[in-house]
Amino acid sequence: MRFLNKVSLALYALLAILFLLSCSASTPPTPTPIPDLTDPEVFNAIMTVVGVSDPSQYTREDHPFSLLPGSEVWEFSLVARQNVLYTVRFRGVRVNPVGRKYVLNLRGLESGKYAVEITASSASAALKLGGAYTSASSRDSTVFFWIKVTEANPERVFYISPTGNDAGTGGQQSPWRTPHLSVAKLVPGDTLIFLDGEYVLSEFDEIIIPPSGTEDAWITLTGAPGFKPSIKGENNLYSAIILSDVSYIKISNLEFTSVTGEYFRDAINGVDGPINHIVLEDLDIHHIDEFGINFRDVEHLQVLDCRIFYCGFGAIGGPPAENDGWRHILIRDCDLSYSGHYYQGVEDNPLNPYDRPDGLGLEASDGPIEIVRVTVRHNRGDGLDSKAANTFIHHCLVSNNYADGIKLWGAGxxxxxxxxxxxxxxxxxxxxxxxxxxxxxxxxxxxxxxxxxxxxxxxxxxxxxxxxxxxxxxxxxxxxxxxxxxxxxxxxxxxxxxxxxxxxxxxxxxxxxxxxxxxxxxxxxxxxxxxxxxxxxxxxxxxxxxxxxxxxxxxxxxxxxxxxxxxxxxxxxFDDLDGTARPLGAGVDKGCYERAGSTPIGEGIVVDHLATNISSIPRNWIEAVKTNSILHYARRSHGSQLNVGAEWLQSQNALYAYSENWCALPEPSNALRVWNGQTPEIGDYIFPWDYWEAPEGLAVTRAILTANPSIKYSMWSWCTELDEWSAEQVDAYLAAISALEAEFPQVRFIYMTGNAQATGAEGWNRHLRNEQIRAYCRANNKVLYDFADLDCWYQGVQATTSYAGHTYPIQHNAYASPEYEGTHVNRQSCSVKASALWWLMARLEGWGGI
Known part of the structure; x- marks a missing residue:
């Protein structure tokens, strides 16, 4: 039987299943011929790589393909063949394609020869095994393609510890000790990890002044995962870090505070020279005499997920500009509170010379400034005061500030x-x-x-x-x-x-x-x-x-x-302050909220890139999720980003405890609990027909929900179907899930968009289908996990591409590699997906969001 290219794998597999049922399931189908990858002509026809006209000549270890010195990635593609599944492994780790392109990460490799293992298998066999290919069969064909790294390309990661030695190597077993001396040794591309403990700075000469990175090689100062190392100031220290005339720096996961009320002026200062391309993320800055962040001229600054409170002169601010002031700024998911309620070791000190400290106070510039999901409370001055033009404040809570709540001075x-x-x-x-x-x-x-x-x-x-x-x-x-x-x-x-x-x-x-x-x-x-x-x-x-x-x-x-x-x-x-979709009723509500209360059945929720700050979820709602939530999750490999990300979040912070069980209810525990998959016969790689598209799959879903009334939520994830599916096929998905909602009113069914990896005509089609799903969910008050939107945004920037005159979102390159545990993306993307899952579960349990 000849299939047109537009016929989906779903239809092909369904017909095959029906054929088996009619003939007796015990009779296996005739195996599909597998291409012999060891045949030079076959291999050359399948593999496409720039600059290689005859790929088969590099399938011998003694004749590798030499890469250019300094290469950080290497790419190739494999031409699709009907009913053929390719598996690619590099250094023992499976590499998943983006579209049909395989990207190998070479960062950290020493010079030498490396094998790329390429296996062709039967897609029908993979389907029968639930898509979980774990080992080669006798009908697989495997070939090794050898590449040669001609120049060492090691990652440079160094460590510092309060008990270290500045004469050490800076390795994890021989960390440095003194922050300003350690930072001075860094070059573009380096990372300095602060191990847990306190780092006390007393003198001006001890201030941390990092060198600049470059556009392609940032310098990173960060705390060790799972800890929050503390940099403390005393002796009226001018600042802990000075960034004047510095660029391409990221500082994350650190605490800045005073030594038991000792005088300590600024946490991070940059008033004596222009600054550009700075990321400050997951910082706790508190009990500082003057400013948490004090900049004069800064461009391309991102302040993300920071908590800045009890600063004498204000959380974020700076003097009037000497050059262009603050431009291209993103402040997101931060808490800027209690400014002016502390000065020189005394709370509400009447000797504070600054009588109106703001949560945020910006001097005149052309902007743009974006302030999103920021909480600003109990400041002795204004909440948000911006003289910058093109200031955009949205999804913010500005409460209980003594002076003006929001004050705008800048045009636009x-x-x-x-x-x-x-x-x-x-x-x-x-x-x-x-x-x-x-x-x-x-x-x-x-x-x-x-x-x-x-x-x-x-x-x-x-x-x-x-x-x-x-x-x-x-x-x-x-x-x-x-x-x-x-x-x-x-x-x-x-x-x-x-x-x-x-x-x-x-x-x-x-x-x-x-x-x-x-x-x-x-x-x-x-x-x-x-x-x-x-x-x-x-x-x-x-x-x-x-x-x-x-x-x-x-x-x-x-x-x-x-x-x-x-x-x-x-x-x-399109949403409200909490992220709830607008409208929920006959029209849009006035004010910042759409309708009342939490989220009873019938009210919609949209979780997207604006709902990933897991630290913003109050602890009582995290505990409510762990006490009450059981999610039935039927996924594909892309959908495993949620599971894998949740496991990683748990490894970093035990508060976000996570427990899943394969095709069964997880054991009772104080954790977010997930039934992962369908039945043991189907497994945990769930095609559309295994959950909602075919009568047999619907019967399984119904049986699981009927036999397990403790399941409160159910969700199915896409793979790449939306790259080719029609609007009518997506309508069938929407109708099927809606029918399940009517049949199981006690269960909240969660709709999902598909991943945003495809480009070209396929990418444009999946964008249209994702928009179709979004529009349906908004119009019908559904619960939507917007997987595609989460794919496209990184640090406030949305990635886009174009096709046939259309510009549409695409997965951000920051999530592409290195691939993490077979999820098609890196660990950062998995973490984002899991954070959004926690946000969704908290909303479903009744949290109103921020």
């Missing part, structure tokens, strides 16, 4: 999906405002707020928001889907402000006047009548728990709130 700035509440931090005498725009530049700049909730108390004398209060420069401001509630004063916009009020909600309980703009006032009745703009509403927004001067607030909406379903979808974000 916007705020989205953000909650601002508790301004004054319990002090009724505080006259500061929750939201401020104060612009003094060229006329006609634009600002925008979308789905922002601003909540205050009518007992504190302040506007709800004021715009151009003391500036006469004309600007345009758009307020869309916002809630302004419980304030003493109005929303105020000076006469020079072209204010557009679009589907907003107002509630000033002690006065009829709600808004001052365009040189007039607007009462509640006038707003309801449409005089201020289209779709605006008034009245008590019915928050779940609108408590002021407390951290126990909940500004999600009750189901009967007048702000529910009354926003506009035009220009609205």
């Amino acid at each position: 700035s916007k705020v989205e999906n953000t909650l601002i509440c508790g301004t004054g931090d319990g002090a009724l005498e505080s006259g500061w405002c929750p939201f401020v725009i104060s612009y003094w530049g060229a006329p006609n700049a634009t600002f925008k707020l979308t789905n922002v909730t601003i909540a205050d108390t009518p007992d504190r004398p302040s506007y709800s928001a004021h715009i151009q209060y003391d500036s006469t420069v004309p600007i345009r401001v758009t307020l869309k889907n916002c809630i302004f509630a419980n304030a003493y004063g109005t929303v105020y916009a000076n006469v020079n402000v072209d204010l557009i009020v679009d589907h907003c909600h107002f509630y000033r309980p002690n006065d009829a006047v709600q808004l001052e703009a365009h040189g007039r006032t607007y009462t509640a009745d006038q707003i309801a009548a449409g005089q201020a703009g289209v779709g605006n509403s008034v009245g008590n927004p019915l928050f779940l728990n609108p408590v002021w001067a407390s951290d126990a607030f909940d500004y999600q909406l009750e189901g009967t709130s007048p702000a529910v379903d009354t926003g506009t979808s035009t220009g609205a974000p």
Whole structure:
């Protein structure tokens, strides 16, 4: 029988199974001929590698293919043949293709000859074994292709320990001791790992000043996995690290603090020269006299997953620019809190010379600045104060700051999906405002707020928001889907402000006047009548728990709130502050939250690249997952990224305990528990027909869920089907999972997008099919694990490619290699996928997210 290229493996295998059932399952099919890879003509026809016209000549150990000196990777591809499965191993480790390309990582190899093992097997045999090929059979064909590394290319990783010796080699068994001396020895591409312990810095000469890396060879300073080594300052130390005139540096997994209240000014400083390409990740900075991070001119800075609190002058800031200021900045998944509540060893020290320390305070620049999923609480100054143009603040919580909540000075700035509440931090005498725009530049700049909730108390004398209060420069401001509630004063916009009020909600309980703009006032009745703009509403927004001067607030909406379903979808974000998909009902909700409470069945959740900061999940919800959650997970090899990543996270932090059992319920334990696979007869490599596509697979899924009522969640993962599947085939998937939801209402079924590895026509097709799945989940309030989106984002940057004039997302190169435990990606990607799984489980258990 001849199959067209467009006929999927799924249809082929299903027909084969039905044929076996009709003829008797005991009669094996006729084996498919396997190409003889040792035949030079066959091997040359199959293997494609740049610069090699006759690959078969390099299949002998005494005649290897020599690579160019300094080669870090080597690539080749194998031409697909129907019903033939290729297995490639390099140095004993299986290499999985991206598309049809195999990429070998040569980093760390000494010069010498290395064999690439290539095996051709029957895909039908692999199917019969559940896809788990563990050893060659008598019908396999194997050949070795030899390559020669002509120049040593070792990775340079060094270690430092409080008990080390600076005369040592810097190896793990002979670590260095002194931070500033150790760092001075590094060259581009080097990594210095701080082993666990405390590193005390006392003198200016002991400050860590790293050399610069390069674009292709960064310098990394990091703490040992599983620990949080501490760098401590004393003796009024100027700074622990100085990065002035430094570039291409990553600093991660370290703590910076003072020695038992000793004077210690900045944790990380860079005010005496321009800085560029800096990554600060997973840092704990606290009890510092001045700034946690103090920069003047910096470009391409990423501050990720950092906790910066109890800093006397502010968590993040710096002096006015001498060059271009702060440009191309990403601050994500951070906590910038309690600035000004500590100074020189004393909490709430009245001698602190800086009376308004901000969570973040940026001077003027052109930006852009992106601040996403950042918590800013209990700062003695402003929460977020940015003079930079093109500042984009979204998915942030700004609560209980004494001075202004958010203050924008720069043109082109916007705020989205953000909650601002508790301004004054319990002090009724505080006259500061929750939201401020104060612009003094060229006329006609634009600002925008979308789905922002601003909540205050009518007992504190302040506007709800004021715009151009003391500036006469004309600007345009758009307020869309916002809630302004419980304030003493109005929303105020000076006469020079072209204010557009679009589907907003107002509630000033002690006065009829709600808004001052365009040189007039607007009462509640006038707003309801449409005089201020289209779709605006008034009245008590019915928050779940609108408590002021407390951290126990909940500004999600009750189901009967007048702000529910009354926003506009035009220009609205696709999710809310918690990551919940919009809309959940007949329309988009106003404010930062979409609907109320946690996530009962019927409400949707989308987990994507914005939901990977596992440290943001409160511990009580982590414990709830471990106590209550059992997931039935039917996966393919790509889907194993979640399992493998969860195991790695557990190895790094026992809090994220993980337990899985092969085709059975895991034993009771305080862990996230996973039934991995279907039945022992099917295994853990689950094709579509084994779970939902064929009646036999559906029967197995039903039997598992019926016999095991403790299973609360079920999910199936794609392999590469979406590279070729049609919209109709994806509709069948969506319909099948929806039917299972109706049949098992007590189980939450989790939809998934497919991986984002394919390029060209296949890549464009899988993008369209993933978009189809996303649209269905958003429209029908489903739970979606957006695997493809997680593939495409790395450190705030989305990778894209193009085909036929279309630009679409693709897996980020940062996740490509070295391949980790047969998952098709590296360990970093597995960690991201597992973190998103924990986030999803916590949301399903009732956590509201951040």
